[in-house]
Amino acid sequence: MKIRVALAGNPNVGKSVVFNNLTGGHQHIGNWPGKTVEKAEGTLNYKGNEIYVIDLPGTYSLTAYSVEELIARDYIIQEKPDVVVSVVDASNLERNLYLTLQLLELGANVIIALNKMDLAERENTKIDVKKLEKILGIPVIPMVAPRKEGIRELLDAIIKYAENPVKREIGYDEKIEKYIDDVRRIIDGKIEDLNPRWVAIKILENDDEVKRRIDRDLLLRCEEVREKMRNEVGDPEVALADARYELIKEICKDVIIKEKKVTVSDIIDSVLLDKYLGIPIFVSVLWMIFQFGFMVSAPFCDFLGDGFAEVSSALSGITGVRWLDYLLFGDYGVLNGIGMVLSFVPLIFLLYFALSLVEDFGYMARAAFLMDKIMRKLGLSGRAIIPMILGFGCNVPAIYATRTIPDEKDRLVAILVNPLMLCGARLVFFAAIVDAFWGDKAGDVLLSLYLLGIVLAFLVAIALRKTVLKGRASPFILELPPYQMPVPGVSLLKAWERGKLFFTKAGKVILPGILLLGILLIASTNLTYTENAEGSLAAALGKALLPLVKPLGWDWRLLVAALFGIVAKEIVLGASALLYGVSEETIAAKMATMYTPLQMYSYLVFILIYVPCIVTIGAIKQEAGTKWAAFTVIYEILLAYIMAWLVLGFGHLMGVI
Amino acid sequence: MIPLALAPEGKILRVVGIRGGRGVVRRLADLGLFPGSTTRVIKSTGGGPILLELRGSKIALGRGISMKVFVEVRE
Numbered sequence: 001m002k003i004r005v006a007l008a009g010n011p012n013v014g015k016s017v018v019f020n021n022l023t024g025g026h027q028h029i030g031n032w033p034g035k036t037v038e039k040a041e042g043t044l045n046y047k048g049n050e051i052y053v054i055d056l057p058g059t060y061s062l063t064a065y066s067v068e069e070l071i072a073r074d075y076i077i078q079e080k081p082d083v084v085v086s087v088v089d090a091s092n093l094e095r096n097l098y099l100t101l102q103l104l105e106l107g108a109n110v111i112i113a114l115n116k117m118d119l120a121e122r123e124n125t126k127i128d129v130k131k132l133e134k135i136l137g138i139p140v141i142p143m144v145a146p147r148k149e150g151i152r153e154l155l156d157a158i159i160k161y162a163e164n165p166v167k168r169e170i171g172y173d174e175k176i177e178k179y180i181d182d183v184r185r186i187i188d189g190k191i192e193d194l195n196p197r198w199v200a201i202k203i204l205e206n207d208d209e210v211k212r213r214i215d216r217d218l219l220l221r222c223e224e225v226r227e228k229m230r231n232e233v234g235d236p237e238v239a240l241a242d243a244r245y246e247l248i249k250e251i252c253k254d255v256i257i258k259e260k261k262v263t264v265s266d267i268i269d270s271v272l273l274d275k276y277l278g279i280p281i282f283v284s285v286l287w288m289i290f291q292f293g294f295m296v297s298a299p300f301c302d303f304l305g306d307g308f309a310e311v312s313s314a315l316s317g318i319t320g321v322r323w324l325d326y327l328l329f330g331d332y333g334v335l336n337g338i339g340m341v342l343s344f345v346p347l348i349f350l351l352y353f354a355l356s357l358v359e360d361f362g363y364m365a366r367a368a369f370l371m372d373k374i375m376r377k378l379g380l381s382g383r384a385i386i387p388m389i390l391g392f393g394c395n396v397p398a399i400y401a402t403r404t405i406p407d408e409k410d411r412l413v414a415i416l417v418n419p420l421m422l423c424g425a426r427l428v429f430f431a432a433i434v435d436a437f438w439g440d441k442a443g444d445v446l447l448s449l450y451l452l453g454i455v456l457a458f459l460v461a462i463a464l465r466k467t468v469l470k471g472r473a474s475p476f477i478l479e480l481p482p483y484q485m486p487v488p489g490v491s492l493l494k495a496w497e498r499g500k501l502f503f504t505k506a507g508k509v510i511l512p513g514i515l516l517l518g519i520l521l522i523a524s525t526n527l528t529y530t531e532n533a534e535g536s537l538a539a540a541l542g543k544a545l546l547p548l549v550k551p552l553g554w555d556w557r558l559l560v561a562a563l564f565g566i567v568a569k570e571i572v573l574g575a576s577a578l579l580y581g582v583s584e585e586t587i588a589a590k591m592a593t594m595y596t597p598l599q600m601y602s603y604l605v606f607i608l609i610y611v612p613c614i615v616t617i618g619a620i621k622q623e624a625g626t627k628w629a630a631f632t633v634i635y636e637i638l639l640a641y642i643m644a645w646l647v648l649g650f651g652h653l654m655g656v657i
Numbered sequence: 658m659i660p661l662a663l664a665p666e667g668k669i670l671r672v673v674g675i676r677g678g679r680g681v682v683r684r685l686a687d688l689g690l691f692p693g694s695t696t697r698v699i700k701s702t703g704g705g706p707i708l709l710e711l712r713g714s715k716i717a718l719g720r721g722i723s724m725k726v727f728v729e730v731r732e
Contacts, residue, residue, distance in 0.1 A: 060687050060688060061687035063683060063687065065680050065684065093713070094689075094712045094713040095689065095712050095713055095714050098687065206679075234692075235682070237679075237683050238682065238683075238686045238691045238692070241683075241686035241687060241689070242686075242691060242693065242694075245689050245712070265715075269699075269700075269715075273700055273708070275702070368717075369706055369708065369717045372717075372719060373702060373704060373705030373706065373720070376719075376720075382706070475677075475681055475719055475721055475722035476717065476718065476719025476720075477684060477688070477717070477718055477719070477722065478716070479688075479714055479717075480715040480716070480717055
């Protein structure tokens with residue numbers, strides 16, 4: 001038998017751990033069509049049944065107000081999964097049952113997975129599972145997902161209830177029920193395919209999505225009931241929420257035997273959210289994530305990069321045709337290109353891994369809470385702090401990380417300023433240059449570039465907020481989940497999936513990009529093979545565009561290197577070495593003989609700000625649309641040009657040559 | 658009656674009214690914050706967001722929104 005199961009639940013209830021336990025490695029992570037909400041689905045075989053599991057977005061409710069909630073409820077309405085597993089946090093029954101009640105309103109075949117039983121126990125909360133089953137009339141499976149406790153029982157229940165669905169209607173307080181009944185009588189038999197009780201409730205809640213499906217004259221009669229309800233009990237939406245919570249309170253009174261005490265989470269929070277310690281701790285946590293990502297990935301990155309370079313040079317000459325040889329094994333050949341894409345993967349993977357551990361621990365929400373006040377003033381949401389910091393590693397995962405920002409405008413601002421964070425790829429070039437130019441002041445110069453990026457990001461954010469992204473900031477409402485030990489296996493799997501996704505995506509743009517650079521370098525202006533960079537198409541292009549950057553005082557090689565850097569920023573180093581005909585180790589020294597420190601600083605400022613690399617542009621396009629990707633490219637070029645020019649002008653003014 | 662943003666830490670509070678658009682009122686209602694419900698401020702940050710205990714969980718509310726929720730101190 002084929003069974004389709006949907007997992008629903010609040011954020012932070014351990015839904016993804018349950019999902020992983022069910023599907024193991026057989027899962028696919030993608031996006032909901034047309035949305036930037038992550039979609040995870042997987043399959044498993046159990047007792048001869050083929051079970052398909054989909055992890056719905058974590059939500060507190062099923063209104064039409066948020067994308068996540070709409071996705072979750074539309075899936076249940078349209079796809080009609082055989083079973084909906086409502087994953088519930090046993091340590092927080094009161095809040096969690098609110099969603100369960102709404103799933104029941106929908107008429108879904110609901111099973112409760114009562115997760116985090118261990119946490120409830122530690123907090124001295126005892127839940128009478130049998131009684132809860134009896135009151136709700138649906139199966140309740142106690143679980144401790146990280147320890148795989150209850151998974152078999154859950155699967156057995158899924159199979160059993162997929163064959164014999166229980167559809168339970170749970171009535172609320174009579175003073176509310178009568179309005180639901182009134183509306184239900186009006187629409188009875190007039191709607192297909194939807195649970196009439198649910199439709200009645202949604203009409204009372206003035207849900208636009210549902211109202212759209214009802215005939216106008218019917219709707220007018222329903223509106224009368226709604227008006228009556230408003231006059232008698234107040235705002236129907238609030239009254240219904242109240243009724244659900246009232247019922248939940250009754251249920252909890254019956255099934256929970258609780259002894260109130262201070263929880264471990266409270267104690268941890270008193271330190272991590274401390275007025276004085278909070279932010280310093282946050283900064284250290286970020287520093288650790290960062291260090292972990294860079295330190296651990298460095299040997300792998302080097303190994304992959306160098307390995308491919310060595311294989312390339314070993315294979316060089318094998319085809320006997322020089323131009324083909326170059327395109328396959330040359331500096332800008334296919335093999336090196338693959339190596340370059342691969343060499344990013346360890347860093348991306350580790351950053352995701354570390355981040356997911358910290359998130360699963362429950363700290364991310366705290367970070368947003370701590371930073372909200374400062375970040376608001378700078379035109380950003382508290383939650384934007386994580387993507388901004390991640391940007392110092394790589395802008396691509398950083399841009400994907402903005403998904404945790406619920407408000408569209410807040411999120412756009414966070415995406416658009418992210419490329420100003422000095423990423424690891426730009427650092428490759430900067431680190432090589434600063435030593436030769438500034439000696440023991442090299443560190444200060446590097447730091448100044450980091451700071452410049454940050455300051456510009458805030459200035460741009462404020463400017464965007466005052467112009468194109470004007471509008472009321474959406475209210476900051478965020479649950480701080482109880483702390484819990486992260487499950488490394490789950491985080492590893494998540495990181496692995498995302499690393500894979502990055503590899504295929506980046507490969508698709510970087511590889512052709514590098515090939516194009518290769519062709520530009522070895523094709524002469526009359527399209528024959530050349531080994532003289534001076535006579536290449538790249539040089540011709542650089543010389544043709546040179547007047548554009550005349551005020552900045554570059555020669556064509558610097559321009560071509562910058563252009564090449566659009567494919568991937570670390571190429572700026574290799575490309576300039578190649579164009580000046582020296583090695584990567586000596587390029588800085590060579591440049592020092594040709595440019596003054598001021599000129600070079602102006603160039604570094606330009607490289608810091610101009611166009612994001614193509615993978616980042618791709619990420620922006622995916623997350624914010626083509627229009628905003630184009631906007632980012634344009635504003636950054638202009639800003640880079642102006643800043644580089646200002647540096648020169650200001651330097652001259654100050655008497656620096 | 659005072660805005661939640663200015664309510665003292667640790668005291669039991671009763672919500673008497675919420676001023677805001679439909680979306681905000683609904684979101685707060687879904688979290689269990691509506692006229693008649695009780696809550697407690699765990700932490701206020703002086704001009705930043707506040708941390709509430711609400712229906713058994715911890716909810717952070719930004720300054721803007723917590724100025725629009727009016728409460729009275731119960732004890």
